[in-house]
Amino acid sequence: MKGLFVTMEGVEGSGKSTQIALLKDYLQTKGRSVDVTREPGGTPIGEAVRTVLLDPANDAMDSMAELLLYEAARAQHVAQIIRPALGRGAIVICDRFSDSTTAYQGAGRGLSKEDMDRLHGLATRGLVPDLTILIDLPVAEGLARAKRYRDADRIELEPEEFHERVRQAFLRLAKDEPDRVKIVDGLLPMDKVAEEIRSHTEAILSRSAYA
Ligand SMILES: Nc1ncnc2c1ncn2[C@@H]1O[C@H](COP(=O)(O)OP(=O)(O)OP(=O)(O)O)[C@@H](O)[C@H]1O
Numbered sequence: 001m002k003g004l005f006v007t008m009e010g011v012e013g014s015g016k017s018t019q020i021a022l023l024k025d026y027l028q029t030k031g032r033s034v035d036v037t038r039e040p041g042g043t044p045i046g047e048a049v050r051t052v053l054l055d056p057a058n059d060a061m062d063s064m065a066e067l068l069l070y071e072a073a074r075a076q077h078v079a080q081i082i083r084p085a086l087g088r089g090a091i092v093i094c095d096r097f098s099d100s101t102t103a104y105q106g107a108g109r110g111l112s113k114e115d116m117d118r119l120h121g122l123a124t125r126g127l128v129p130d131l132t133i134l135i136d137l138p139v140a141e142g143l144a145r146a147k148r149y150r151d152a153d154r155i156e157l158e159p160e161e162f163h164e165r166v167r168q169a170f171l172r173l174a175k176d177e178p179d180r181v182k183i184v185d186g187l188l189p190m191d192k193v194a195e196e197i198r199s200h201t202e203a204i205l206s207r208s209a210y211a
């Protein structure tokens with residue numbers, strides 16, 4: 001595979017979508033081919049699963065059913081969109097990926113990290129991001145930001161302790177895999193956050209076959 005796979009992670013409202021748009025513009029200006037996609041979703045099948053997952057009406061959802069729906073959407077996404085794009089040599093930027101499942105369905109819902117890793121391996125057939133940006137932000141700040149521009153989805157309606165477990169799980173992932181997962185302070189102004197993300201991306205580009 002020739003492309004570069006970058007994922008953007010963080011709690012609700014941490015600035016993922018904002019920063020993906022900025023990174024995409026930056027890379028395209030430098031002549032790179034960039035594909036942006038998101039999870040859950042990214043394909044017609046995945047978007048249909050997304051609707052089921054995020055609908056506040058589905059409050060009866062079993063936590064294992066939830067986990068498997070995320071992984072089902074991911075399997076489709078990797079097979080149909082991400083691997084082909086990487087095969088063409090594109091930089092693929094994905095808004096959330098397996099680390100979100102580890103944080104939300106693992107730490108948030110109390111499912112084991114071992115089960116998570118095994119399922120990610122199956123769903124992605126072993127695809128791991130080359131670079132993961134973790135935009136870290138206090139949970140209350142992220143939820144307040146998100147609330148300003150849209151209605152809460154089913155996951156966001158979880159209590160603050162749930163989101164705190166998610167934040168801590170993301171930070172643990174960064175500690176366990178420092179080469180892959182880079183923490184950026186989401187409290188910084190947008191342009192500073194963007195600058196840090198660009199520098200992490202440039203660092204990996206200069207080390208990869210892209211150089
Ligand atoms: N560094 C920042 N400082 C202050 N506000 C910001 C910053 N980055 C983004 N915002 C604002 O916070 C809100 C949420 O940003 P954004 O939608 O990019 O986050 P997100 O992580 O994609 O959220 P979601 O979880 O809803 O997908 C937006 O209104 C955005 O303009």
Ligand SMILES: [Mg+2]
Pocket residue numbers: 016017018095
């Ligand atoms: Mg977003």
